[in-house]
Amino acid sequence: MTKPKLAVYWAASCGGCDIAILDIEDKILDVANFFDLAFWPCIADFKYADVEAMPDKSITLTLFNGAIRSDENFHIAKLLRQKSVVLCAFGSCASDGCIPGLANFYDKQSIMEYAYIKSPSTDNPNGVMPQPKTKVPEGEITIPYLWNTVRTLPQVVDVDYIIPGCPPQSNQIAAVVEAVIDILSNSKPLPPKGTVLGATDKSCCDECKRERNIKKITKFVRPFEIIPDPNLCLMEQGMVCLGPATRSGCGAKCVSANVPCRGCYGKPINIHDQGAKMVSALASVIDSTDPEEIEQIIGQIVDPAGTFYRFSLPDSILRRAQV
């Protein structure tokens, strides 16, 4: 019997997700046993042409991490969609845009100019810019064309499941892997399309062990400004904790480490915009009815857009900054 085929791909991402998969300890051996690796550029040298040559739907499961921000990312996304039975948006970049998605606060031109000309560590007196196509004696070489706007995987191709997190927590990956092996080996039905795997329907607060009370915010503080009480809800201590507007699943990792949740698990299933929702929730519990005082209190939040959209700008209602 031929083994089911597994593909893992990284598009615009940091590589953390690939590491997270390897991080599932002895479960990785089950993966190796159960699956044939069809494509996983991070751990072995696969060629795109090999994938292109595969028959459609010949890959059983593709874990696709990384956002889509170049025509290469897009090409592989389409390709893997075509070749896979099940395509999973794996990790925050693929599902929400994540840190690469912060590029959406700018446009391509200003990013390029900064990266290649203006940044303090760059020495580029001629203002040389990477070109999509370059003629060299050997012929024309191309580099991937960078998009103006970072997209999430579900925005560009049809996706079956989402496994959120930056990166998805290894225990959650292990659980998903186990479930997949169980389903495939026992011919069980797949979960409904669109299901979020390795996370729950509630928010991070659900997993957070801290004591919480009626919230009345009179002042916002930044993490370095206080040593928070480890047992009390961070928001009640004036920290901008994105836990309430973030899907649970990580086990409240950051908050357990006395650091407010930054929102990497993305928006809970019923909300439309993580940033807007956080604005709504947080502002609602500001303890003032005086417009000036309110202005003064919210003024203490440094970079609200960057904070509230740290992981989800491409997945937000407007998808990017309007530049």
Added chain:
Amino acid sequence: MPKINIVIDGHSLQAEEGTYILQAAKEVGIEIPTLCYYPHMVPYAACRICAVEARNERGWTKVVTACNYPVWEGLHVHTNTPRVLNARRMNLELLLSQSKPVPVLQKLADDLGITEPRWGYGTDTCIKCGLCVRICDEVVGAHALAFGNRGVDREITTPFHLESEDCILCGACARYCPTGHIKMTDIEGRILHSELLLGPNAAITIPFRQAVPNVPRIHTNQCIHMKTGGCMLCAKVCPKECIHFDDQDEFEEFDVGAVIVATGFQDFDPTPMLQFGYGKYPNVISAIEFEQMNSAGSPTGGKIVMENGKEPRSIAILHCIGSRDQNYHKYCSRVCCMYALKFAHLVTEKTSAEIYQLYIDMRSFGKGYEEFYQRILDEGVHVIRGKGAEVVPTKHKRADEGDLLVRCEDTLISKFREIPVDMVILCTALEARKDASDIARKLNISMGADGWFIEAHPKLAPVSTTTDGVFLAGVCQGAKDIPDTVAQAGAAAAQAMKLMSKGEIMMDAAYAVIREEFCSGCKICNDLCPYTAISYDELKKISTVNSALCKACGTCVAACPSGAIVARHFTDEQIYAQIEGILA
């Protein structure tokens, strides 16, 4: 109380031990004249007019004073013997020798057949009955009066003849002085009560004739008992023991299913409109003051008189004072034109005064109103189209002219006019009560910029408000007359009955629901609900909404960061779809 057998003028009767002849006689209907007696005080027997003859079975006899002679077993009393009458005559003549023949003494003299007192008349009016002193001591408890001097110089006075600091100005002494010797005077502006019939200023009154409930009440700031702990006469005379001095205002709470707001209006105060001289000239009065005077229960008994008590010869009625005025109320008060015409009619009925109506527009809109207007015209009332501009004192007035000059522009003849009148009635605007905003806030209903409460819909829900179960009736919703008020009140009552007769209410289908499976118990919503509909379930570690308390504002829905709360009928999906649809 043991009973004692006595006989008065041949009537055998049983009297209570310890009572005096005077009371016993009264019981069998025998009148004995008195001057210094007052039932609620210890008898003093100063005037000796109540002389009677007491006898026993053994023939003993003596003339005694009935007011303080106690009854004893076997007492026979004769009130009408020549001996008794002689004693009374003699005592009265002695009193008259000190006093002028004041009415009360004159009457007694007539009754006793004295035409020419033997010792003539005195010059005093005080007969030293001591009623005033005793009432101030025993009843009022102020101890402000006393007898001074001795013998012929004996007199009623305040200590050292100085103005008393203990006097509480109750007037009891003057009220009970039989001869009118004591008068209440205006002491340094402390006016006690005026000669005019300005109504009862007793400390206990029925507020006005139609008062509901129609029972007297004590004005605590006037009541003697409240000041000195004395008096309590009202309690002594009330046979049913209804007087409770310790009663306090009480706050009661009722559970009700519906509230009808019918708080009405207040009168616009025309004092700031200096041009009309209200508050400056006593005969410039407001419409409500006219209504008060005209009422049969008023101090004038319904007579229309000026400040000096005389009937006015001419009256100007000025419309739209404070209404239809950019500086005060822009709206029309709706009732003034018609009540002004009514006033004219009433004045014509009661006096022969000339009446001038000064109006901007005559708004006789209702059923039968235009006909009434015609009738008023036929009654000879002068109607002038032009708003009264000012009221000034008449400078060079002729004998038959009034003191006040009303100036206006008669726009029908394009002439400036000055009309001398005796009295001016200002038809002041109906305006929202100054506490209307408190009511609005308490009941959570809306109030317009003019202060009237706003109905849920001008045509479709004219008596409802935006708060379920709260209805509007009458002027509190906008100026209107009595027929309209009553109609609206009927509708409001019907709406309230509708609610009550069902005994249950239909809940709005719109309310918030927390879906357990999505709530993470972050508690962000917990303090947001103004109706405390949200509570935290410690066991399940989630929040829940009590749908009976929820009023569907949606505040918690917008705030819930995990999207666990759904506003039924105002869901996120519905609103996003509307936004998309409407902008498409």
Added chain:
Amino acid sequence: MSFEPKILGILCNWCSYTGADLAGTARLKYPANLMSVRVMCSGRVDPGFILGAFRSGADAVLICGCHPGDCHYVEGNYKCMRRIPLTKLLLKGIGIDPKRVRLEWVSASEGNRFQQVVTEYTEQIRALGPFKLSDWAFDPEQSDPSDNGNVAHALENQPVATR
């Protein structure tokens, strides 16, 4: 043709929606540029609605609630009063002029005021010009499918690296 802004109104049922109604019954004319959605209270306004409006083509969003202290639900409007300024900061952070969002208190009796606010705001937005939604839609056929051809490909004519 002059630019006709599209303004989304999110109106509280009890005050501004009624105020708008009053403006209507009083035959007060206000610009047709306002398209209104009714919510029960300004406290229902989720900042997401504002973003949704911009995505759906609005040039501005006007939120109206009862005057502070007069909210039918006692204090829903205070929640709105807190959310809108933070929403404006969020908008500023994503490059949207905060002037494109306005919060006004209009009571049920202020038909006049409603008319004034709408008229004035329409003029303000007309002067500000249209809101252009950048790069929202995704068209896989475009050479840069991320921007629908909006971005001038100026970078392509830059100097070439010399090795």
